Amino acid sequence: MNSVALVTGGSRGIGRATAILLAQQGYAVGVNYLNNKTAAQSVVDEIQQAGGKAIALQADIADETQVVAMFKRLGEELGTITALVNNAGILFQQTTIENLSAERINKVLSTNLTGYFLCCREAVKIMSHRHGGKGGTIVNVSSAAARLGAPGEYVDYAASKGAVDTLTTGLALEVAAYGIRVNCVRPGLIYTEMHASGGEPGRVDRVKANLPMQRGGQPEEVAQAIYWLLSDSSSYVTGSFLDLAGGR
Numbered sequence: 001m002n003s004v005a006l007v008t009g010g011s012r013g014i015g016r017a018t019a020i021l022l023a024q025q026g027y028a029v030g031v032n033y034l035n036n037k038t039a040a041q042s043v044v045d046e047i048q049q050a051g052g053k054a055i056a057l058q059a060d061i062a063d064e065t066q067v068v069a070m071f072k073r074l075g076e077e078l079g080t081i082t083a084l085v086n087n088a089g090i091l092f093q094q095t096t097i098e099n100l101s102a103e104r105i106n107k108v109l110s111t112n113l114t115g116y117f118l119c120c121r122e123a124v125k126i127m128s129h130r131h132g133g134k135g136g137t138i139v140n141v142s143s144a145a146a147r148l149g150a151p152g153e154y155v156d157y158a159a160s161k162g163a164v165d166t167l168t169t170g171l172a173l174e175v176a177a178y179g180i181r182v183n184c185v186r187p188g189l190i191y192t193e194m195h196a197s198g199g200e201p202g203r204v205d206r207v208k209a210n211l212p213m214q215r216g217g218q219p220e221e222v223a224q225a226i227y228w229l230l231s232d233s234s235s236y237v238t239g240s241f242l243d244l245a246g247g248r
């Protein structure tokens with residue numbers, strides 16, 4: 001069976017590293033992005049120049065119609081999906097609960113949670129033995145924030161990641177008998193552009209001395225865990241959580 005992966009938010013950071021690693025491992029990769037077409041195309045170009053197969057897929061994962069269209073295009077252009085990496089995520093300016101608007105909370109939840117649900121739904125419809133599918137694997141990218149709560153920074157973001165953990169548990173149990181494994185990685189402080197969205201691009205370097213391993217993590221270190229959870233090497237693992245947080 002050909003391996004076909006969709007990596008949401010594959011244009012930058014952890015998603016980028018994951019898309020490139022999966023392509024190196026023989027997956028044809030759909031590189032989803034929201035706005036940054038140039039970044040997504042550079043991932044596709046890098047994969048193709050190394051002899052791999054990839055396409056860029058613009059879609060807002062919070063938008064049901066766009067998600068359905070993205071899965072259709074992936075199937076038509078790369079083949080039947082076998083692996084989904086739910087990775088695209090957002091956060092906003094660091095602040096306390098008193099300053100959170102309903103608009104901001106809903107925006108975070110619609111991307112970080114509804115978006116994950118919608119992509120899981122479309123993948124399950126294709127992968128599940130119940131619908132005549134050949135099975136597959138899903139990895140959700142959560143965060144150490146799900147455990148820590150991100151006080152004074154972005155509790156809305158942390159709560160969305162707590163819900164991703166619950167989604168992982170529930171879906172893993174729901175589809176375990178139908179050929180689909182669902183697992184989760186929870187990165188800690190990883191060097192990506194996401195921290196700039198919180199208003200502190202240098203956040204990892206500020207906090208790293210307080211971490212047990214005293215350093216931030218690289219996107220490639222998270223990608224390795226995602227790949228393992230997608231691969232047959234983890235064939236008896238489902239509903240599991242892998243923390244990549246330097247001991248935090």
Ligand code: NAP
Nearest residue numbers: 009011012013014034035036060061088089143190192194
């Ligand atoms: P990042 O560098 O900010 O990249 C975010 C990616 O998500 C980009 O590809 C972006 O596309 C895409 N995206 C954002 N909203 C989207 C939407 N509505 N639909 C489709 N794509 C969307 O992020 P990152 O740091 O690599 O984070 C990746 C995941 O890891 C997230 O779920 C994040 O919560 C989690 N995580 C990160 C850290 C960390 O320290 N960095 C720690 C724990 C967990 P564009 O390029 O088009 O904007």
